[in-house]
Amino acid sequence: MVSRKSNIKFFKKFEALTLEELIKLRSAHEKLLQNENDFPQTIKSIEKINFHKEKEYNEQRELSNKWHIENLSPLINEKYKLNSALKQFRLGLISINNIFGKSIFYENNYYKQDAEKIIKNLKSIELLLNSKYEQNPYKHIPIPNYIPYPIGINKIKTFRFKGVSCKVNFEELDLLLWSKLIISKKEELKHKEKKLLTLKAKVASNNIETRKIASTYKRKYPLYVQLEILDRCPYCSSKLEDYKPVLEHIFPVSMGGKSTESNLVWICNTCNMKKSSLTLSQFTKKYKISRKRIENKLDLLNKIY
Numbered sequence: 001m002v003s004r005k006s007n008i009k010f011f012k013k014f015e016a017l018t019l020e021e022l023i024k025l026r027s028a029h030e031k032l033l034q035n036e037n038d039f040p041q042t043i044k045s046i047e048k049i050n051f052h053k054e055k056e057y058n059e060q061r062e063l064s065n066k067w068h069i070e071n072l073s074p075l076i077n078e079k080y081k082l083n084s085a086l087k088q089f090r091l092g093l094i095s096i097n098n099i100f101g102k103s104i105f106y107e108n109n110y111y112k113q114d115a116e117k118i119i120k121n122l123k124s125i126e127l128l129l130n131s132k133y134e135q136n137p138y139k140h141i142p143i144p145n146y147i148p149y150p151i152g153i154n155k156i157k158t159f160r161f162k163g164v165s166c167k168v169n170f171e172e173l174d175l176l177l178w179s180k181l182i183i184s185k186k187e188e189l190k191h192k193e194k195k196l197l198t199l200k201a202k203v204a205s206n207n208i209e210t211r212k213i214a215s216t217y218k219r220k221y222p223l224y225v226q227l228e229i230l231d232r233c234p235y236c237s238s239k240l241e242d243y244k245p246v247l248e249h250i251f252p253v254s255m256g257g258k259s260t261e262s263n264l265v266w267i268c269n270t271c272n273m274k275k276s277s278l279t280l281s282q283f284t285k286k287y288k289i290s291r292k293r294i295e296n297k298l299d300l301l302n303k304i305y
Contacts, residue, residue, distance in 0.1 A: 061141060245266045247264055250303060
């Protein structure tokens with residue numbers, strides 16, 4: 001199998017990373033340092049486990065040898081004696097293919113009876129040996145599954161930044177620069193949060209001011225003025241006086257809508273609750289209302305939408 005060279009490049013521009021990504025890298029580096037500190041202890045633990053496995057394996061082998069001596073050695077010795085006794089008949093043999101073979105030929109039948117008796121005993125001992133061997137409780141001693149020793153701590157790790165895989169070499173990393181970057185990013189984030197809070201406060205202040213102006217406009221543009229032109233809700237066509245009419249901003253205050261005559265309109269309370277901070281376009285799409293029909297009524301009231 002041909003090994004392909006990795007195309008993953010080393011990452012260098014740490015300034016471009018977000019605070020979250022920098023903290024993720026710092027956590028990975030802290031874990032790496034912890035692994036380096038724990039490495040000697042890890043080696044000792046592995047040595048201890050492997051030693052016990054080796055010891056157990058040797059004990060099993062000793063038991064197997066002991067069982068072999070006690071149960072098989074007497075039969076093996078007897079087999080050896082019979083094979084030695086059979087040698088004296090070899091001169092009379094013409095050919096023998098197998099000691100347990102069916103055909104045995106002799107020059108002189110004088111030795112045939114004694115030789116076949118020894119062969120018969122050999123066959124019995126061989127069968128007994130096989131039977132005994134099958135009874136051996138230690139015949140299948142598994143080889144210990146030793147824990148491999150780690151080569152060392154890999155200081156090159158792979159991360160994904162902005163959807164791209166990159167390598168980081170922690171050994172070459174400038175930790176002082178890295179710490180300064182994290183502090184700088186935190187300060188930058190605090191500044192943005194402060195700026196956002198100021199902006200929200202400003203928007204809230206503008207909203208309050210806008211709604212105050214709207215309250216003033218209620219006096220300048222009372223409900224009866226609109227009822228003289230249109231007595232129905234411009235949005236749902238319900239009779240305004242029957243549904244607690246409310247003065248509504250056509251373009252929402254939360255989006256910068258102003259309390260001007262062209263942006264304020266009396267509508268029923270139900271439509272006011274539904275529309276809330278939605279734009280007219282969002283409102284008509286959400287509740288599947290005819291925008292054209294609403295626009296016709298707003299045109300009649302000289303409103304801008």
